[in-house]
Amino acid sequence: MEHFTDNGIVLAARQHGEGASVITLLTENNGRHAGYVHGGYSSARLRAQTQSGALVSVNWNARTEGQLGSYTIEDSRPPSPAWLEDAASLAALQSICITLDRALPEREAHPALYAGTVAMLEMLGQDRELWGAALVFWELSLLRELGFGLDLSKCAVTDTTESLMYVSPKSGRAVSLEAAGPYKEKLLPLPAFLRGEGNINTEEIQAGLKLSGYFLEHRLYAHTTHALPEPRTRLLEFFAEK
Amino acid sequence: MNSPEINDLIRILARLPGVGPRSARRLALSLLEDREKAMKPLMMQLEKTYTAIKTCTRCGNLDSHDPCGICGDTRRNRKLLCVVEGIADIWAIERTRAFDGMYHVLGGVLSAIDGIKPDDLRINQLVARIHEEGTEELVLALAATVDGQTTAHYLTDRLGPINVRISKLAHGMPVGGELDYLDDSTLTTALRARTSVNR
Numbered sequence: 001m002e003h004f005t006d007n008g009i010v011l012a013a014r015q016h017g018e019g020a021s022v023i024t025l026l027t028e029n030n031g032r033h034a035g036y037v038h039g040g041y042s043s044a045r046l047r048a049q050t051q052s053g054a055l056v057s058v059n060w061n062a063r064t065e066g067q068l069g070s071y072t073i074e075d076s077r078p079p080s081p082a083w084l085e086d087a088a089s090l091a092a093l094q095s096i097c098i099t100l101d102r103a104l105p106e107r108e109a110h111p112a113l114y115a116g117t118v119a120m121l122e123m124l125g126q127d128r129e130l131w132g133a134a135l136v137f138w139e140l141s142l143l144r145e146l147g148f149g150l151d152l153s154k155c156a157v158t159d160t161t162e163s164l165m166y167v168s169p170k171s172g173r174a175v176s177l178e179a180a181g182p183y184k185e186k187l188l189p190l191p192a193f194l195r196g197e198g199n200i201n202t203e204e205i206q207a208g209l210k211l212s213g214y215f216l217e218h219r220l221y222a223h224t225t226h227a228l229p230e231p232r233t234r235l236l237e238f239f240a241e242k
Numbered sequence: 243m244n245s246p247e248i249n250d251l252i253r254i255l256a257r258l259p260g261v262g263p264r265s266a267r268r269l270a271l272s273l274l275e276d277r278e279k280a281m282k283p284l285m286m287q288l289e290k291t292y293t294a295i296k297t298c299t300r301c302g303n304l305d306s307h308d309p310c311g312i313c314g315d316t317r318r319n320r321k322l323l324c325v326v327e328g329i330a331d332i333w334a335i336e337r338t339r340a341f342d343g344m345y346h347v348l349g350g351v352l353s354a355i356d357g358i359k360p361d362d363l364r365i366n367q368l369v370a371r372i373h374e375e376g377t378e379e380l381v382l383a384l385a386a387t388v389d390g391q392t393t394a395h396y397l398t399d400r401l402g403p404i405n406v407r408i409s410k411l412a413h414g415m416p417v418g419g420e421l422d423y424l425d426d427s428t429l430t431t432a433l434r435a436r437t438s439v440n441r
Contacts, residue, residue: 012355018259048425052355052388079388081413081431087395090388094354101355231354231392 002062002069006030009117010054011101015041023050023071024101025058028114032104035060035071049076052097053083053121082125088238089124092135094231096120099139102229103146103220113145132239133193133200136208139216140194148172148219152194155179166190167211169218188214206239248274300371302347302364303332312336312345319343321378325368325397327351327390331383343381346371351384351393360396368397372406382410386431 008025011032016022021040027033035058040046049056055077062069083089096117104110120138123131143149149172154161156173164174166187175187191207192198213236217228244252248270256266273281297303298310305311312318312332322343326332332345348363371377382397384390398408414432415424424432 014355048387078425078427081427081434084386084388084391087392087399090392090395094388094392098354229354230359 002060002065002067004030004060005058005074006033006060007055007057007114008033009097009100009114009121010050010052010056011097012052013037013040013047013050018042021047021050022068025056025071026100026104026110026114026117027058028111029109030060031108031110032100032106033060034106035069037071037073046073048078049073051079053079053093055118055121080125083121086125086128088128088235089131091231091234091238092124092131093121095229095235096135096138098229098231099142099216099220102224102226103142110145113142116141128238129200129202129205132202132205133208135235136191136194136205136212139209139212143212143215143220146220148215150174150215152190164190164195169214172215172219202239206236209236209239301345302329302349302367303345304329317342320375322381323371323375323377323379324381324383326383327385327393335383341381343379344375348384348393351387351389352396353389354392360400363393365397365400369401369404372401372404377406379407379409382408384410386413 006025006027006029008027011024011026013021013023016036019039019042021037022034023037023040024032024034037046037050040050050073056073057075059072059074060069061072079093083093100117104113116138120131120134123134125131140150150167151171151173152164152167154174155164155176156168156171157179158176160176160178163177165177166175166180166184167173167190168175169186169188174190175183180187188211189207190211191204193200193204194208194211198204213228213232216232221228251273252263252266252270255261255269256263258266261269273284294306295304296306296308298305298308298313300309300313303310303312307314319342322341323346324335324341324343325346325348326335327348327350329347332347335341335345346364346368348365348368350358350363352358352360352363372380380397380401382394384394394410401408412435414428414435415421421429
Protein backbone atom coordinates (compact mmCIF):
# COMPACT_ATOMS: atom_id res chain seq x y z
CA MET A 1 0.00 0.00 0.00
CA GLU A 2 1.40 3.43 -0.98
CA HIS A 3 0.59 6.40 1.21
CA PHE A 4 1.55 10.00 1.90
CA THR A 5 0.29 12.98 3.85
CA ASP A 6 1.03 16.37 2.34
CA ASN A 7 -0.11 19.96 1.87
CA GLY A 8 -1.12 21.13 -1.56
CA ILE A 9 -2.68 23.78 -3.79
CA VAL A 10 -5.61 22.61 -5.92
CA LEU A 11 -4.70 23.28 -9.55
CA ALA A 12 -7.70 21.66 -11.22
CA ALA A 13 -10.74 19.58 -10.33
CA ARG A 14 -12.57 17.59 -12.97
CA GLN A 15 -15.79 15.64 -12.54
CA HIS A 16 -15.26 11.89 -12.78
CA GLY A 17 -18.29 9.71 -13.22
CA GLU A 18 -21.40 10.97 -11.52
CA GLY A 19 -20.30 12.03 -8.08
CA ALA A 20 -16.53 11.81 -7.88
CA SER A 21 -13.76 14.09 -9.08
CA VAL A 22 -10.13 13.85 -10.05
CA ILE A 23 -8.13 16.71 -8.59
CA THR A 24 -4.62 17.80 -9.45
CA LEU A 25 -2.56 19.34 -6.68
CA LEU A 26 0.79 21.04 -6.47
CA THR A 27 1.92 19.32 -3.29
CA GLU A 28 4.73 20.50 -1.06
CA ASN A 29 6.78 17.31 -1.19
CA ASN A 30 5.35 15.25 -4.03
CA GLY A 31 5.07 17.83 -6.82
CA ARG A 32 2.13 17.91 -9.20
CA HIS A 33 0.08 14.93 -8.19
CA ALA A 34 -3.42 13.88 -9.24
CA GLY A 35 -5.83 11.75 -7.24
CA TYR A 36 -9.41 10.57 -7.09
CA VAL A 37 -11.79 12.14 -4.57
CA HIS A 38 -14.80 10.05 -3.60
CA GLY A 39 -17.88 12.29 -3.65
CA GLY A 40 -15.70 15.19 -4.81
CA TYR A 41 -18.39 16.41 -7.20
CA SER A 42 -21.66 15.34 -5.54
CA SER A 43 -20.72 16.75 -2.13
CA ALA A 44 -21.14 20.54 -2.04
CA ARG A 45 -18.66 20.69 0.84
CA LEU A 46 -15.97 18.78 -1.07
CA ARG A 47 -16.65 20.73 -4.26
CA ALA A 48 -16.05 23.98 -2.38
CA GLN A 49 -12.92 22.56 -0.75
CA THR A 50 -11.41 21.47 -4.05
CA GLN A 51 -11.79 24.64 -6.11
CA SER A 52 -8.75 25.90 -8.01
CA GLY A 53 -6.51 27.81 -5.63
CA ALA A 54 -7.74 26.11 -2.45
CA LEU A 55 -5.01 25.13 0.02
CA VAL A 56 -5.55 21.60 1.29
CA SER A 57 -4.03 19.02 3.59
CA VAL A 58 -4.49 15.57 2.12
CA ASN A 59 -3.88 11.89 2.62
CA TRP A 60 -3.13 9.96 -0.56
CA ASN A 61 -3.55 6.20 -0.75
CA ALA A 62 -3.00 3.78 -3.60
CA ARG A 63 -2.44 0.06 -3.93
CA THR A 64 0.69 0.55 -6.06
CA GLU A 65 2.86 3.58 -6.71
CA GLY A 66 1.88 3.99 -10.38
CA GLN A 67 -1.86 4.14 -9.69
CA LEU A 68 -3.93 7.31 -9.66
CA GLY A 69 -4.82 6.66 -6.02
CA SER A 70 -7.35 8.55 -3.97
CA TYR A 71 -7.18 11.65 -1.84
CA THR A 72 -8.90 12.25 1.47
CA ILE A 73 -9.19 15.95 2.25
CA GLU A 74 -8.19 16.48 5.87
CA ASP A 75 -8.34 20.26 5.89
CA SER A 76 -9.00 22.95 3.30
CA ARG A 77 -8.85 26.70 2.93
CA PRO A 78 -11.01 27.66 -0.06
CA PRO A 79 -10.02 30.58 -2.33
CA SER A 80 -10.18 33.86 -0.43
CA PRO A 81 -13.31 36.00 -0.97
CA ALA A 82 -10.94 38.87 -1.83
CA TRP A 83 -9.75 36.92 -4.89
CA LEU A 84 -13.30 36.22 -6.01
CA GLU A 85 -14.25 39.88 -5.76
CA ASP A 86 -11.37 41.12 -7.92
CA ALA A 87 -11.46 40.16 -11.60
CA ALA A 88 -7.70 40.67 -12.03
CA SER A 89 -6.87 38.49 -9.02
CA LEU A 90 -9.19 35.79 -10.36
CA ALA A 91 -7.46 35.90 -13.75
CA ALA A 92 -4.05 35.68 -12.04
CA LEU A 93 -5.22 32.76 -9.89
CA GLN A 94 -6.49 30.88 -12.92
CA SER A 95 -3.36 31.66 -14.91
CA ILE A 96 -1.13 30.34 -12.08
CA CYS A 97 -3.16 27.16 -11.61
CA ILE A 98 -3.49 26.35 -15.32
CA THR A 99 0.18 27.07 -16.02
CA LEU A 100 1.32 24.79 -13.19
CA ASP A 101 -1.16 22.11 -14.23
CA ARG A 102 0.00 22.15 -17.84
CA ALA A 103 3.70 22.75 -17.46
CA LEU A 104 4.91 20.83 -14.42
CA PRO A 105 6.01 17.22 -14.79
CA GLU A 106 4.02 14.80 -12.64
CA ARG A 107 5.25 13.60 -9.25
CA GLU A 108 8.47 15.63 -9.27
CA ALA A 109 8.92 17.61 -6.07
CA HIS A 110 9.40 21.39 -6.31
CA PRO A 111 9.22 22.52 -2.65
CA ALA A 112 10.60 26.00 -3.38
CA LEU A 113 8.07 26.53 -6.16
CA TYR A 114 5.31 25.36 -3.81
CA ALA A 115 6.37 27.84 -1.12
CA GLY A 116 6.65 30.63 -3.70
CA THR A 117 3.23 29.84 -5.11
CA VAL A 118 1.57 29.86 -1.67
CA ALA A 119 3.19 33.26 -0.98
CA MET A 120 2.08 34.50 -4.42
CA LEU A 121 -1.52 33.42 -3.82
CA GLU A 122 -1.54 35.13 -0.41
CA MET A 123 -0.82 38.45 -2.16
CA LEU A 124 -3.76 38.23 -4.57
CA GLY A 125 -6.73 40.42 -3.76
CA GLN A 126 -4.48 43.03 -2.11
CA ASP A 127 -2.51 45.86 -3.76
CA ARG A 128 -2.66 45.11 -7.49
CA GLU A 129 0.70 46.70 -8.29
CA LEU A 130 2.44 44.66 -5.62
CA TRP A 131 0.99 41.31 -6.63
CA GLY A 132 1.41 42.21 -10.32
CA ALA A 133 5.16 42.66 -9.82
CA ALA A 134 5.28 39.53 -7.64
CA LEU A 135 3.56 37.59 -10.41
CA VAL A 136 6.28 38.59 -12.88
CA PHE A 137 8.93 37.36 -10.42
CA TRP A 138 6.91 34.17 -9.83
CA GLU A 139 6.68 33.44 -13.58
CA LEU A 140 10.40 34.04 -14.04
CA SER A 141 11.15 31.73 -11.10
CA LEU A 142 8.85 29.07 -12.62
CA LEU A 143 10.83 29.33 -15.87
CA ARG A 144 14.08 28.99 -13.93
CA GLU A 145 12.76 26.02 -11.91
CA LEU A 146 11.92 24.20 -15.13
CA GLY A 147 15.25 24.95 -16.79
CA PHE A 148 14.26 27.95 -18.90
CA GLY A 149 15.71 30.67 -16.67
CA LEU A 150 16.66 34.11 -18.01
CA ASP A 151 20.04 35.67 -17.29
CA LEU A 152 19.41 39.28 -16.35
CA SER A 153 22.68 39.78 -14.46
CA LYS A 154 24.86 41.16 -17.27
CA CYS A 155 24.79 42.15 -20.93
CA ALA A 156 25.01 39.22 -23.35
CA VAL A 157 27.14 41.28 -25.75
CA THR A 158 29.44 43.44 -23.62
CA ASP A 159 29.30 41.70 -20.20
CA THR A 160 28.54 45.07 -18.60
CA THR A 161 26.16 45.21 -15.66
CA GLU A 162 25.24 48.87 -16.36
CA SER A 163 22.17 50.18 -18.27
CA LEU A 164 20.59 46.77 -18.85
CA MET A 165 17.45 47.82 -20.72
CA TYR A 166 16.46 44.87 -22.90
CA VAL A 167 16.26 41.09 -23.05
CA SER A 168 17.09 39.05 -26.11
CA PRO A 169 14.08 36.91 -27.12
CA LYS A 170 16.48 34.33 -28.55
CA SER A 171 18.93 33.82 -25.68
CA GLY A 172 16.87 35.13 -22.75
CA ARG A 173 19.87 37.22 -21.66
CA ALA A 174 19.95 40.90 -20.79
CA VAL A 175 21.22 43.44 -23.34
CA SER A 176 22.55 46.88 -22.42
CA LEU A 177 21.24 50.09 -24.00
CA GLU A 178 24.57 50.61 -25.71
CA ALA A 179 24.76 47.11 -27.20
CA ALA A 180 21.11 47.10 -28.28
CA GLY A 181 21.79 49.80 -30.90
CA PRO A 182 19.82 49.16 -34.07
CA TYR A 183 18.37 45.87 -32.74
CA LYS A 184 16.36 47.38 -29.91
CA GLU A 185 13.07 47.07 -31.84
CA LYS A 186 13.56 43.31 -31.89
CA LEU A 187 14.41 43.07 -28.19
CA LEU A 188 12.04 42.85 -25.22
CA PRO A 189 12.10 45.79 -22.77
CA LEU A 190 13.48 44.90 -19.32
CA PRO A 191 11.37 46.67 -16.67
CA ALA A 192 13.27 48.69 -14.08
CA PHE A 193 11.87 46.73 -11.12
CA LEU A 194 13.48 43.56 -12.47
CA ARG A 195 16.83 45.40 -12.36
CA GLY A 196 16.12 46.40 -8.76
CA GLU A 197 15.62 50.03 -9.77
CA GLY A 198 12.74 52.47 -10.06
CA ASN A 199 9.18 52.34 -8.80
CA ILE A 200 6.65 49.67 -9.58
CA ASN A 201 3.84 50.98 -11.75
CA THR A 202 1.28 49.48 -14.11
CA GLU A 203 3.36 50.22 -17.22
CA GLU A 204 6.39 48.46 -15.77
CA ILE A 205 4.26 45.51 -14.66
CA GLN A 206 2.74 45.24 -18.11
CA ALA A 207 6.24 45.20 -19.62
CA GLY A 208 7.22 42.55 -17.07
CA LEU A 209 4.18 40.41 -17.90
CA LYS A 210 4.95 40.75 -21.62
CA LEU A 211 8.52 39.63 -20.95
CA SER A 212 7.64 36.60 -18.81
CA GLY A 213 4.65 35.84 -21.06
CA TYR A 214 6.89 35.73 -24.11
CA PHE A 215 9.17 33.15 -22.54
CA LEU A 216 6.26 31.17 -21.06
CA GLU A 217 4.78 30.96 -24.53
CA HIS A 218 7.95 30.30 -26.51
CA ARG A 219 9.83 28.11 -24.05
CA LEU A 220 7.40 26.51 -21.60
CA TYR A 221 4.28 26.14 -23.72
CA ALA A 222 6.28 25.37 -26.86
CA HIS A 223 6.86 21.94 -25.27
CA THR A 224 3.15 21.30 -24.74
CA THR A 225 0.11 21.15 -27.00
CA HIS A 226 -1.37 24.21 -25.28
CA ALA A 227 -1.20 27.93 -25.95
CA LEU A 228 -0.80 30.59 -23.25
CA PRO A 229 -4.02 30.27 -21.16
CA GLU A 230 -6.77 32.79 -21.84
CA PRO A 231 -6.76 34.25 -18.27
CA ARG A 232 -3.01 34.96 -18.69
CA THR A 233 -3.57 36.92 -21.90
CA ARG A 234 -6.46 38.75 -20.20
CA LEU A 235 -4.20 39.82 -17.33
CA LEU A 236 -2.41 42.34 -19.54
CA GLU A 237 -5.68 44.21 -20.02
CA PHE A 238 -6.04 44.77 -16.27
CA PHE A 239 -2.66 46.46 -16.14
CA ALA A 240 -3.37 48.49 -19.26
CA GLU A 241 -6.65 49.79 -17.88
CA LYS A 242 -5.51 51.14 -14.56
CA MET B 243 -28.86 -14.42 -19.37
CA ASN B 244 -31.19 -11.51 -20.25
CA SER B 245 -32.66 -10.80 -23.64
CA PRO B 246 -30.98 -8.00 -25.64
CA GLU B 247 -34.04 -5.78 -25.08
CA ILE B 248 -33.77 -6.07 -21.30
CA ASN B 249 -30.02 -5.47 -21.42
CA ASP B 250 -30.57 -2.35 -23.54
CA LEU B 251 -33.20 -1.09 -21.08
CA ILE B 252 -30.78 -1.62 -18.16
CA ARG B 253 -28.00 0.13 -20.06
CA ILE B 254 -30.19 3.16 -20.83
CA LEU B 255 -31.51 3.39 -17.27
CA ALA B 256 -27.95 3.17 -15.91
CA ARG B 257 -27.05 6.34 -17.81
CA LEU B 258 -29.47 8.41 -15.72
CA PRO B 259 -28.05 10.48 -12.85
CA GLY B 260 -28.15 8.68 -9.50
CA VAL B 261 -28.70 5.31 -11.15
CA GLY B 262 -25.90 2.77 -11.24
CA PRO B 263 -25.97 -0.65 -12.95
CA ARG B 264 -27.41 -2.38 -9.88
CA SER B 265 -30.23 0.18 -9.45
CA ALA B 266 -30.85 0.05 -13.20
CA ARG B 267 -31.38 -3.73 -12.99
CA ARG B 268 -33.82 -3.26 -10.10
CA LEU B 269 -35.72 -0.53 -11.95
CA ALA B 270 -35.90 -2.60 -15.14
CA LEU B 271 -37.16 -5.62 -13.23
CA SER B 272 -39.72 -3.53 -11.37
CA LEU B 273 -41.00 -2.06 -14.65
CA LEU B 274 -41.14 -5.43 -16.36
CA GLU B 275 -42.93 -7.10 -13.48
CA ASP B 276 -45.67 -4.47 -13.55
CA ARG B 277 -45.85 -3.64 -17.22
CA GLU B 278 -49.42 -2.33 -17.26
CA LYS B 279 -49.34 -0.17 -14.15
CA ALA B 280 -45.72 1.00 -14.18
CA MET B 281 -44.08 0.53 -17.55
CA LYS B 282 -46.93 1.61 -19.82
CA PRO B 283 -47.76 4.90 -18.00
CA LEU B 284 -44.05 5.73 -17.81
CA MET B 285 -43.61 5.01 -21.51
CA MET B 286 -46.62 7.17 -22.41
CA GLN B 287 -45.55 9.99 -20.12
CA LEU B 288 -42.00 9.94 -21.50
CA GLU B 289 -43.34 10.18 -25.04
CA LYS B 290 -45.77 12.95 -24.07
CA THR B 291 -43.05 14.92 -22.30
CA TYR B 292 -40.59 14.37 -25.14
CA THR B 293 -43.09 15.78 -27.65
CA ALA B 294 -44.41 18.63 -25.50
CA ILE B 295 -41.37 20.11 -23.76
CA LYS B 296 -39.39 22.76 -25.61
CA THR B 297 -36.54 25.06 -24.77
CA CYS B 298 -37.80 28.63 -24.38
CA THR B 299 -36.11 30.65 -27.12
CA ARG B 300 -36.20 33.74 -24.91
CA CYS B 301 -34.76 32.56 -21.58
CA GLY B 302 -33.55 29.00 -22.16
CA ASN B 303 -35.97 27.44 -19.64
CA LEU B 304 -37.81 24.17 -20.33
CA ASP B 305 -41.59 24.30 -20.71
CA SER B 306 -44.43 23.06 -22.87
CA HIS B 307 -44.84 26.57 -24.30
CA ASP B 308 -42.42 28.82 -26.10
CA PRO B 309 -42.13 31.48 -24.63
CA CYS B 310 -42.24 29.55 -21.34
CA GLY B 311 -44.72 30.12 -18.49
CA ILE B 312 -42.37 32.55 -16.75
CA CYS B 313 -41.63 34.62 -19.88
CA GLY B 314 -45.34 34.65 -20.76
CA ASP B 315 -46.52 35.72 -17.29
CA THR B 316 -47.59 39.36 -17.59
CA ARG B 317 -47.67 39.80 -13.78
CA ARG B 318 -43.91 39.38 -13.50
CA ASN B 319 -41.50 42.32 -13.47
CA ARG B 320 -40.01 42.44 -16.99
CA LYS B 321 -37.47 45.09 -16.07
CA LEU B 322 -35.74 42.72 -13.63
CA LEU B 323 -33.65 39.94 -15.18
CA CYS B 324 -31.91 37.20 -13.23
CA VAL B 325 -28.96 35.49 -14.93
CA VAL B 326 -28.44 31.86 -13.91
CA GLU B 327 -26.09 29.08 -14.94
CA GLY B 328 -28.69 26.38 -15.58
CA ILE B 329 -32.36 25.45 -15.43
CA ALA B 330 -31.93 23.84 -11.98
CA ASP B 331 -31.08 27.33 -10.69
CA ILE B 332 -34.41 28.69 -11.99
CA TRP B 333 -36.21 25.90 -10.14
CA ALA B 334 -34.22 26.69 -6.97
CA ILE B 335 -35.07 30.42 -7.08
CA GLU B 336 -38.71 29.77 -8.01
CA ARG B 337 -39.06 27.50 -4.95
CA THR B 338 -38.28 30.52 -2.75
CA ARG B 339 -41.14 32.61 -4.26
CA ALA B 340 -38.93 35.60 -3.45
CA PHE B 341 -38.25 36.71 -7.02
CA ASP B 342 -40.85 37.99 -9.45
CA GLY B 343 -38.60 38.99 -12.37
CA MET B 344 -37.54 37.17 -15.50
CA TYR B 345 -34.68 34.70 -16.00
CA HIS B 346 -31.92 34.10 -18.48
CA VAL B 347 -30.11 30.74 -18.59
CA LEU B 348 -26.46 31.05 -19.64
CA GLY B 349 -26.04 27.33 -20.19
CA GLY B 350 -22.86 27.07 -18.09
CA VAL B 351 -20.06 29.26 -16.81
CA LEU B 352 -16.72 30.31 -18.29
CA SER B 353 -14.00 27.80 -17.54
CA ALA B 354 -10.41 28.15 -18.68
CA ILE B 355 -9.65 24.58 -17.58
CA ASP B 356 -12.58 23.07 -19.50
CA GLY B 357 -12.15 25.48 -22.42
CA ILE B 358 -15.62 27.08 -22.11
CA LYS B 359 -15.47 30.50 -23.77
CA PRO B 360 -18.01 33.36 -23.93
CA ASP B 361 -19.20 32.20 -27.36
CA ASP B 362 -20.18 28.84 -25.84
CA LEU B 363 -22.67 30.55 -23.51
CA ARG B 364 -25.92 32.43 -24.23
CA ILE B 365 -24.31 35.82 -23.64
CA ASN B 366 -25.10 37.38 -27.02
CA GLN B 367 -28.76 36.49 -26.50
CA LEU B 368 -28.59 38.14 -23.06
CA VAL B 369 -27.23 41.38 -24.52
CA ALA B 370 -29.95 41.36 -27.19
CA ARG B 371 -32.65 40.76 -24.55
CA ILE B 372 -31.48 43.65 -22.38
CA HIS B 373 -31.78 45.98 -25.39
CA GLU B 374 -35.10 44.59 -26.61
CA GLU B 375 -36.85 44.35 -23.25
CA GLY B 376 -35.44 47.53 -21.70
CA THR B 377 -34.08 45.68 -18.67
CA GLU B 378 -33.36 48.03 -15.75
CA GLU B 379 -31.67 45.63 -13.34
CA LEU B 380 -29.67 42.49 -13.94
CA VAL B 381 -29.20 40.09 -11.02
CA LEU B 382 -26.17 37.83 -11.43
CA ALA B 383 -27.18 34.66 -9.56
CA LEU B 384 -24.01 32.71 -10.29
CA ALA B 385 -22.08 30.30 -8.10
CA ALA B 386 -19.57 31.69 -5.60
CA THR B 387 -16.83 29.64 -7.25
CA VAL B 388 -13.78 30.65 -9.26
CA ASP B 389 -15.58 29.94 -12.55
CA GLY B 390 -18.91 31.44 -11.43
CA GLN B 391 -17.30 34.69 -10.29
CA THR B 392 -15.09 34.87 -13.40
CA THR B 393 -18.30 34.73 -15.44
CA ALA B 394 -19.87 37.42 -13.25
CA HIS B 395 -16.86 39.71 -13.76
CA TYR B 396 -16.88 39.03 -17.50
CA LEU B 397 -20.59 39.92 -17.75
CA THR B 398 -20.08 43.08 -15.68
CA ASP B 399 -17.31 44.18 -18.07
CA ARG B 400 -19.20 43.19 -21.20
CA LEU B 401 -22.41 44.93 -20.10
CA GLY B 402 -20.54 47.99 -18.79
CA PRO B 403 -21.46 50.25 -21.73
CA ILE B 404 -25.17 49.36 -21.43
CA ASN B 405 -27.28 51.46 -19.10
CA VAL B 406 -28.41 48.69 -16.74
CA ARG B 407 -27.97 48.27 -12.98
CA ILE B 408 -26.06 45.08 -12.24
CA SER B 409 -26.33 43.36 -8.86
CA LYS B 410 -25.25 39.99 -7.56
CA LEU B 411 -26.44 37.66 -4.86
CA ALA B 412 -25.03 38.29 -1.37
CA HIS B 413 -22.64 35.74 0.13
CA GLY B 414 -22.66 35.08 3.84
CA MET B 415 -24.29 33.23 6.72
CA PRO B 416 -26.89 30.66 5.74
CA VAL B 417 -30.22 30.79 7.59
CA GLY B 418 -29.90 28.46 10.59
CA GLY B 419 -26.11 28.52 10.30
CA GLU B 420 -23.89 28.64 13.37
CA LEU B 421 -20.66 30.64 13.31
CA ASP B 422 -18.58 27.78 14.61
CA TYR B 423 -19.50 25.62 11.62
CA LEU B 424 -18.91 28.23 8.89
CA ASP B 425 -15.82 27.97 6.71
CA ASP B 426 -13.32 30.85 6.87
CA SER B 427 -14.21 32.28 3.44
CA THR B 428 -17.95 32.42 4.13
CA LEU B 429 -17.38 34.01 7.52
CA THR B 430 -15.00 36.60 6.02
CA THR B 431 -17.54 37.47 3.32
CA ALA B 432 -20.33 37.69 5.89
CA LEU B 433 -18.26 40.08 8.01
CA ARG B 434 -17.40 42.25 5.01
CA ALA B 435 -21.04 42.40 3.91
CA ARG B 436 -22.45 43.03 7.40
CA THR B 437 -25.56 45.19 7.54
CA SER B 438 -26.71 47.80 10.04
CA VAL B 439 -29.60 46.69 12.27
CA ASN B 440 -30.53 49.92 14.09
CA ARG B 441 -31.03 52.37 11.21
